[in-house]
Amino acid sequence: MLNKKAFTLIEAIIVVAIVSVLASIAVPSYMQHVRRATAAEAVALMAMVREGLRDYNINNNTFFDIGSGNIPNGLPTSVASGIPTPSTAGVNADAGISHYFSNASYSVDATSPTSTRFANPSVVDFIISVDGSASVACGSSNCATSAALVSDYRLEMDNTDRVFVSYDGGTNWTPYR
DSSP, X not given: OOOOOOOOHHHHHHHHHHHHHHHHHHHHHHHXXXXXXXXXXXXXXXXXXXXHHHHHHHHHSOOOOBOTTOTTSOOOSEEETTEEESTTOOOSOOOOSBSSOOGGGEEEEOSSOOOTTSOSSOOOSOEEEEEGGGOOBSSSSSOBTXXXXXXXXXXXXXXXXXXXXXXXXXXXXXXOO
């Protein structure tokens, strides 16, 4: 009689159990890295907007509001109490065709920047906000190819480079870094 070597049923079950445990540990970690990588696109453009506002402030001694979708527009000719003229002024930071966040997602509040996330210290100078639900899917000149994937993303940055992110529509916020 031939003696064949093979896995027993018990050995196979143990291997499946070990793989299941490893997967249950690895998948949440992987998903967290995917979410952070997705938010990184917004953080990069927020940093460009922040630098544009800082440069304008150096030359004009004021910050200004930027309405949703206006970030790629030219600098204002004047600013009164944080409100630019023309009202469509921006900082020439254009997301263009991006993967997740279109220009419509970004706005800046320099007139009355308040947020419970920036408690200690409070908001410094302005808040740049990103609303993933306002991201425009492709079909227009300013689009994001995968806008639907970030509809629950919200991000905020102030002048000190502090960033907070919410992956659930603004219910729970955590520091980005």
